[in-house]
Amino acid sequence: MKRNQQEVIDRILDLLTELVDDEPVEKQAETKPMEMLTIKECTAAVRGISEHTVRKLVAQGRVRYIRTGEGERGKILINKQSLLDYLGGAT
Numbered sequence: 001m002k003r004n005q006q007e008v009i010d011r012i013l014d015l016l017t018e019l020v021d022d023e024p025v026e027k028q029a030e031t032k033p034m035e036m037l038t039i040k041e042c043t044a045a046v047r048g049i050s051e052h053t054v055r056k057l058v059a060q061g062r063v064r065y066i067r068t069g070e071g072e073r074g075k076i077l078i079n080k081q082s083l084l085d086y087l088g089g090a091t
Contacts, residue, residue, distance in 0.1 A: 036066070036077040045080065046087060054078065062086055 037045060042054045057063045064082035067074040
């Protein structure tokens with residue numbers, strides 16, 4: 001690598017290190033685990049919502065989800081916070 005390129009890379013690394021070091025330790029440890037729900041669990045968590053409605057929200061991309069397993073037979077897990085945010089915080 002040319003000397004100038006290495007200097008730029010070193011400077012970028014220094015800046016990134018400063019950004020990480022400036023963040024308070026409390027803020028770094030604030031990350032909560034993401035709660036994921038099955039479709040059936042969504043209907044239990046939010047009174048009045050049907051499995052059909054949850055499936056439609058997933059199909060329309062209105063809530064965050066992942067599909068476990070392979071193909072279309074994989075289980076759908078919905079991000080609980082995404083569902084609550086979409087529904088306006090209703091529980």
